[in-house]
Amino acid sequence: MTAKEWLMRARKQEERIIALQGSKQRAYDRAVSTTARPREVCVISGGKTAPDEKNTAYIELCEEIDRQIDELNRIRTEILHVIRGVQDSTLATLLIEYYINSKTWEQVAVVLNYSYSQVVKYLHPTALREIQHAIECHI
Template sequence: MTAKEYLNRVRRQNYVVKQAERELTAVRADILTLESASLSEKVSGTRESDLSDKYIKLEKYFDTVISEWNKLIDMRVKAKAMIALLPDETQQAVLYARYINCMEWEQVAADMHYSWKQVFRIHGRALNSFSRIHANFLLRRRDDME
């Protein structure tokens, strides 16, 4: 596994969390809509059991979101510690902004007051540094994936 592949896994996990949260919000909204509809109608007892089933399913969505968040937090803690071992603070800042904070390249360049070209140059050097320092870890990760 390359340094970029490893760090991109952290970045992608952030999107997995965001999608799980969006899905939870949509399901919650659907249940609330069902609940308000059932309150306005007088129908026999099956509505309440249907709503109970929906709340149980909602709880499962919530558990999924929590699980994905926990995974993201663990990944970020590990990646941050690994990035912190880079000797150059500017390289650390670029990797941190891109992979931990999930910033777009334009944002990274603007925040650091560098051109895109300079940010890409720093990023390339940072990835090389990361690969050198964490070669054994990245090699083990690659072997685990095969």
């Protein structure tokens, strides 16, 4: 695994959580809805709908999101532990802002007071080389 792939795990995990939160909102809307859409009607003996199934779906999504957030926190902690070994504070800040805080390269450039071009063409590759060395030693 390259340094970039290793670092990107946090950003990808965060994207997964955001997608799940959208599903959670839709499940919540269905759970509290007083009108059933034709595809969502669940009939139990006696012709009654089953609101418990809607609530169960919402609860399961909440639990899954909690598990994914725990995994994101574990990944971020692991990444931060390795970044702590980067001696150059500019490079460490770049790595934290992009891979942990999920900022865009433009935002990272502003934080560092560098041009976008300097960040993506010089600083980022330099930081990745340091991380690659650190994870090779870490593993």
